[in-house]
Amino acid sequence: MYDAHSETVLSSSGRSVQVGSYVRPFPGELRSGDAVAAFSHGNVVFLAIIDALGHGPRANGIAVRTLKFLERNWSSNIAACMTGLHQELWGTDGAAVGLAVLDATSGQLRYGGIGNTMCLVVGRQTYKLRSQEGIVGVHVPTLRESSSIIEPSDVGLLFTDGISEEVYKGDQPSLFVGSPQIISRNVTRLFGRKMDDAACLAFRYIQ
Numbered sequence: 001m002y003d004a005h006s007e008t009v010l011s012s013s014g015r016s017v018q019v020g021s022y023v024r025p026f027p028g029e030l031r032s033g034d035a036v037a038a039f040s041h042g043n044v045v046f047l048a049i050i051d052a053l054g055h056g057p058r059a060n061g062i063a064v065r066t067l068k069f070l071e072r073n074w075s076s077n078i079a080a081c082m083t084g085l086h087q088e089l090w091g092t093d094g095a096a097v098g099l100a101v102l103d104a105t106s107g108q109l110r111y112g113g114i115g116n117t118m119c120l121v122v123g124r125q126t127y128k129l130r131s132q133e134g135i136v137g138v139h140v141p142t143l144r145e146s147s148s149i150i151e152p153s154d155v156g157l158l159f160t161d162g163i164s165e166e167v168y169k170g171d172q173p174s175l176f177v178g179s180p181q182i183i184s185r186n187v188t189r190l191f192g193r194k195m196d197d198a199a200c201l202a203f204r205y206i207q
């Protein structure tokens with residue numbers, strides 16, 4: 001299990017993936033409905049970004065339930081993982097969830113998401129891997145994965161809609177320099193919306 005405010009290096013097959021994240025609750029709340037997770041096994045790194053509907057303790061309960069499910073059931077099969085999570089959250093207010101799997105050997109990054117989370121890759125090429133509409137636990141369409149090959153030194157971001165998409169404009173290259181921990185914190189501080197939970201997970205692929 002990966003602690004939301006620490007940084008870790010998940011190594012595999014001689015290459016490694018640095019991961020850092022920052023989660024900030026809705027102003028005045030102690031607990032967040034946004035959450036992140038990262039797990040690895042062999043050359044596979046699994047990353048998740050979660051935005052439970054609403055905020056405060058009720059949303060936090062859904063986020064914690066999601067984390068517990070993913071900790072037990074994560075796999076490189078993103079669609080199966082999402083289907084299982086949909087069943088797990090059935091009857092709750094639900095959550096927006098983005099799941100990413102990075103193959104550290106090939107650099108292949110796959111992303112599938114339902115709701116307002118997204119994956120942004122910043123590097124020689126900058127692009128976004130999108131989520132589909134829906135709410136995990138309430139209604140989900142058939143999942144369509146996006147896929148790309150990321151280059152060593154590319155920075156990937158997973159973030160919730162508590163962070164403005166303005167971060168995508170690319171006019172602040174210095175924002176993506178430094179460790180993933182620093183990047184995720186600065187993204188959240190500079191682009192976090194005032195009246196929402198906010199979470200950002202950043203990762204860098206190192207050859």
Ligand SMILES: [Mn+2]
Pocket residue numbers: 051160161162196197
């Ligand atoms: Mn939100």
